[in-house]
Amino acid sequence: VNDFRISHETKSTCLILDRCLGDLVNHIVTGVADPKTFSRFKVVMPTFHRNLLVYTPIPEPSRGIEDRALEKRTLDLTLQNAKQLIPNIDFETHIVAFFSGLTARNSRGDFILEAAQKNPAFVNVALPPPGITCSPAIGKQAVEILRKSGLRLMEKPHFNPFRKKMKRIRDSSLMEMAELVRQDSRYGHVVCRCETVSEAEIVEAIRRGATTLDGIKFRTRAGMGRCQANFCGPEVAAILARETHQAYEKMTKFGPGSIYLAPETLQKIHER
Incomplete structure (x- = not known):
């Protein structure tokens, strides 16, 4: 330092x-x-x-x-x-x-x-x-500082700086929505009503690497609305469990130490 x-x-x-x-x-x-x-x-x-x-x-x-x-x-x-x-x-x-x-x-x-x-x-x-507003520019400047310090830097030959935009029904016209639903019926199933996020978008976020509820939220905004995932959270967790082939009780909000459904709650559900 x-x-x-x-x-x-x-x-x-x-x-x-x-x-x-x-x-x-x-x-x-x-x-x-x-x-x-x-x-x-x-x-x-x-x-x-x-x-x-x-x-x-x-x-x-x-x-x-x-x-x-x-x-x-x-x-x-x-x-x-x-x-x-x-x-x-x-x-x-x-x-x-x-x-x-x-x-x-x-x-x-x-x-x-x-x-x-x-x-x-x-x-x-x-x-x-x-x-934090300056982070993108600071990242580039930090790379130059390392380069001038003599550190040998190698660019990734296959790095793609462009991320394909996700299709969102919230930003689509009625005609575009109809076409999305025709291609994949899961676009017609709205999971997060506050932010108008469909099941298809949640599945796409998981396929792009989301492994937690927060990971899905950051990519789709599911759970960022007024209810703060109190309504859609359980269904998002169920979709995540289904797509990752894991047990529902293993779903987490942001990783280790943040189990979404407490074991005692799950036990009460099973007892019913």
Whole structure:
């Protein structure tokens, strides 16, 4: 490590709002009245999938590196900041999900992207908020840093940088939907009603490598709607079990330690 320190002493909160509000805000709205204040990062913005995202830092220290709790006063502060930016939106009614996590900061107070002094083959990357936005460009720059450090890099000869777009009934016209159903009847079976995701899309996501419920969610948005998979989750898990030829009780949300159906719940189902 070079001459800087990483701290996880502060937290931030994100609220995800229903897609029905996605057309009300078309660009990033933020407040920077005082660039030196911690609250300068509060943001309301549309996402790629037309949800609204509300972000605000929490002006109090975290309780440790595992502190991801979202308390009521924190939620109230996040909503208050959002209403200051956009007063005419009923944020409370349309909250779909909320998250809280640590905000990593470094002692230099700026973006850090450089080769380590003791080991040039190791690249130090320390990004203050909102550094994740720069990730694609940072990845390319990190490759160049490694190249200049003398590391022998070889491009994969058969690497394909283009991923074939999945067919989605949510984005299709009526004629396109009819053609999809004609080709594969599973497009006519909507599993996730909140996000209009069909069985065929879930099967395609599994064939592309999804092995967990979150893997399917990230590829199709099944479970990202207002019900947060409370309605479609069991059926998605059943499709995953069927397509991977595994027992239903082995299905997980995100891998080891996240069994989707608790053993005691499964036992009660069998007893009925």
